[in-house]
Amino acid sequence: xxxxxxxxxVNKWFDKFQALKDVSLEVNQQEKxxxxxxxxxxxxxxxxxxxxxxxxxxxxxxxxxxEISENTKDIEKIRxxxxxxxxxxxxxxxxxxxxxxxxxxxxxxxxxxxxxxxxAMKNLERVQISDQAKxxxxxxxxxxxxxxxxARALCMEPKIMLFDEPTSALDPEMIKEVLDVMVDxxxxxxxxxxxxxxxxxxxxxxxxxxxxxEGKIVEKAKTKDFFDNPKSERTKLFLSQIL
Amino acid sequence: xxxxxxxxxxxxxxxxxxxxxxxxxxxxxVTLNAFAGIDISGFLPSKISYFFPIIIGFIGFYLIRVEFSxxxxxxxLNKNINSNNFNAFLTLLTLYILIKSIPPLLNWFILDANFxxxxxxxxxxxxxxxxxxxxxxxxxMYGLYPDPEQWRINVAFITLFALVGVTxxxxxKLKKYFILxxxxxxxxxxxxxxxxxxxxxxxxxxxxxxxLSLTFIISAxxxxxxxxxxVFLALGRRSNLPAIKYISIGFIELWRGVPLITxxxxxxxxxxxxxxxxxFIDKLIRVLIAITLFEAAYMAEVVRGGLQALPKGQxxxxxxxxxxxxxxxxxxxxxxxxxxxxxxIANTLLxxxxxxxxxxxxxxxxxxxxxxxxKTNPKWLGMAMEGYVFAGLVxxxxxxxxSRYSQRLEKRLSTER
Numbered sequence: 001x002x003x004x005x006x007x008x009x010v011n012k013w014f015d016k017f018q019a020l021k022d023v024s025l026e027v028n029q030q031e032k033x034x035x036x037x038x039x040x041x042x043x044x045x046x047x048x049x050x051x052x053x054x055x056x057x058x059x060x061x062x063x064x065x066x067e068i069s070e071n072t073k074d075i076e077k078i079r080x081x082x083x084x085x086x087x088x089x090x091x092x093x094x095x096x097x098x099x100x101x102x103x104x105x106x107x108x109x110x111x112x113x114x115x116x117x118x119x120a121m122k123n124l125e126r127v128q129i130s131d132q133a134k135x136x137x138x139x140x141x142x143x144x145x146x147x148x149x150x151a152r153a154l155c156m157e158p159k160i161m162l163f164d165e166p167t168s169a170l171d172p173e174m175i176k177e178v179l180d181v182m183v184d185x186x187x188x189x190x191x192x193x194x195x196x197x198x199x200x201x202x203x204x205x206x207x208x209x210x211x212x213x214e215g216k217i218v219e220k221a222k223t224k225d226f227f228d229n230p231k232s233e234r235t236k237l238f239l240s241q242i243l
Numbered sequence: 244x245x246x247x248x249x250x251x252x253x254x255x256x257x258x259x260x261x262x263x264x265x266x267x268x269x270x271x272x273v274t275l276n277a278f279a280g281i282d283i284s285g286f287l288p289s290k291i292s293y294f295f296p297i298i299i300g301f302i303g304f305y306l307i308r309v310e311f312s313x314x315x316x317x318x319x320l321n322k323n324i325n326s327n328n329f330n331a332f333l334t335l336l337t338l339y340i341l342i343k344s345i346p347p348l349l350n351w352f353i354l355d356a357n358f359x360x361x362x363x364x365x366x367x368x369x370x371x372x373x374x375x376x377x378x379x380x381x382x383x384m385y386g387l388y389p390d391p392e393q394w395r396i397n398v399a400f401i402t403l404f405a406l407v408g409v410t411x412x413x414x415x416k417l418k419k420y421f422i423l424x425x426x427x428x429x430x431x432x433x434x435x436x437x438x439x440x441x442x443x444x445x446x447x448x449x450x451x452x453x454x455l456s457l458t459f460i461i462s463a464x465x466x467x468x469x470x471x472x473x474v475f476l477a478l479g480r481r482s483n484l485p486a487i488k489y490i491s492i493g494f495i496e497l498w499r500g501v502p503l504i505t506x507x508x509x510x511x512x513x514x515x516x517x518x519x520x521x522x523f524i525d526k527l528i529r530v531l532i533a534i535t536l537f538e539a540a541y542m543a544e545v546v547r548g549g550l551q552a553l554p555k556g557q558x559x560x561x562x563x564x565x566x567x568x569x570x571x572x573x574x575x576x577x578x579x580x581x582x583x584x585x586x587x588i589a590n591t592l593l594x595x596x597x598x599x600x601x602x603x604x605x606x607x608x609x610x611x612x613x614x615x616x617x618k619t620n621p622k623w624l625g626m627a628m629e630g631y632v633f634a635g636l637v638x639x640x641x642x643x644x645x646s647r648y649s650q651r652l653e654k655r656l657s658t659e660r
Contacts, residue, residue: 079564080565094656108564
């Protein structure tokens with residue numbers, strides 16, 4: 001197994017508030033990691049540091065052998081290889097679903113339009129909304145929008161996918177359709193880091209679980225051990241509350 | 244007591260005809276008064292007679308104000324213009340003023356106006372002297388541009404309008420090239436054609452340019468240039484790089500804080516003093532630059548409003564797909580931000596067009612300036628009213644067209660459901 005992401009003693013502050021405290025983590029290729037924890041525990045900050053939507057102040061983050069810091073020259077190149085799915089979808093409302101999916105491949109990866117559209121249709125097929133390709137984001141339901149957002153990220157053919165609470169903004173009956181897409185993606189061998197409270201999903205796909213609290217990684221364990229036999233009291237308490 | 248009971252559903256049958264008759268009487272009185280000079284309430288004291296239509300109409304409206312009368316049209320009327328005494332009064336006052344003001348306006352504009360003739364002496368009527376506009380029309384359109392050369396301006400503008408018209412109808416793919424041509428190439432061709440000096444065309448100095456064509460030339464160039472500069476300033480003001488940020492802020496605040504008339508004066512009178520001897524920049528170009536930079540500062544703030552209205556998630560999504568600063572702004576942020584602020588942009592551009600008359604302070608005469616000049620001509624004294632009404636009408640048509648276009652654009656670009 002090759003290491004694809006490595007975090008070493010990462011510290012991050014928002015002004016005086018320390019959001020990440022001495023976080024270290026290794027992610028191997030094709031590994032699926034689910035991060036859970038109470039709100040404000042630094043889960044989102046952690047994965048947003050991986051593609052530098054947030055800047056960390058101390059420690060090292062290495063993605064595919066590239067150290068990520070303010071000196072990183074081609075941060076865009078690294079971001080192009082790391083797909084991200086947001087809680088609020090963040091589709092581009094002025095573009096159709098198809099254009100949402102082809103924009104970055106055409107302008108960032110410089111693919112010809114035709115090829116970009118083929119890739120886009122393939123991915124929209126995969127998330128089962130190819131029939132909505134010509135519509136605008138505002139015309140789709142929440143679940144469809146989130147699936148479109150996943151397709152948009154996949155169109156860049158990333159090596160890693162980051163999910164920042166992808167189902168938290170959805171109506172309950174739409175959560176499953178998004179999780180199904182994510183399970184399918186996991187089975188396809190994608191390296192995934194998922195911040196979520198969907199423990200059913202975690203049990204099904206995660207190789208490792210991480211529990212965070214107050215900016216620290218409290219517990220990291222194999223999925224089965226994590227649920228059956230949590231070591232820390234804090235984890236036990238959290239699990240008892242959400243399961 | 245029963246005789247003057249409140250209007251209700253039972254006595255509607257009696258009150259409705261009486262009320263309608265009163266309102267009709269009021270309208271008849273004011274209409275006859277205004278149009279025919281007949282005063283059917285003349286038997287009353289003069290002050291009461293003057294307001295008789297409003298008083299009688301008010302009583303009429305009171306009598307027909309019945310809630311849920313069962314008559315659909317009456318209900319609609321009551322709900323919209325007769326919901327209470329105050330609204331009934333406003334309705335009547337509006338009608339009163341409208342009807343009273345139509346005859347004098349009609350008389351001045353058309354019925355008593357003079358259309359035929361060649362000099363002020365031909366204007367014998369009480370109304371407007373449109374002969375003034377007719378005689379001076381050429382000057383109002385072309386300024387002091389020599390008569391035999393005016394076809395050049397006509398050709399330039401007719402070609403422009405034709406090209407714009409064609410652009411609306413060609414396919415999406417060609418449209419791009421047409422727009423690029425219109426913005427970057429055509430202005431140069433048009434200016435060459437109008438200024439001349441080459442290709443066997445007689446040179447016409449810019450001091451001779453004027454009238455409505457100058458209004459158009461200045462507006463068009465200022466609009467073309469102030470828009471991109473404004474966008475860059477808006478982006479600059481939100482930049483993370485302190486140098487760019489503070490230069491943008493300084494620029495915007497400087498130009499916004501100075502009156503346009505001062506800027507124009509400085510550009511024409513003081514600016515040349517700082518230039519080395521022998522260098523010469525055309526006055527029109529200096530004025531154009533001044534107006535462009537002035538309006539760009541306003542444009543920047545309008546665009547910045549749009550940039551700030553976009554959710555942070557749009558920036559993050561663009562970044563996470565590997566887009567750099569320029570790709571993110573050009574492809575994702577600006578298209579959305581500009582769409583949001585179309586009303587503000589239209590506002591600024593309308594203000595720009597209406598600011599052009601101020602160039603009179605440096606001796607350039609566009610439409611309003613030419614009118615100002617013409618009305619001081621000894622042979623045409625006392626024509627200020629006609630002139631400025633004409634100018635107002637022309638400006639209104641230009642601005643209303645722009646406003647309608649902006650509304651259309653807004654609708655067309657809308658991607659909401």
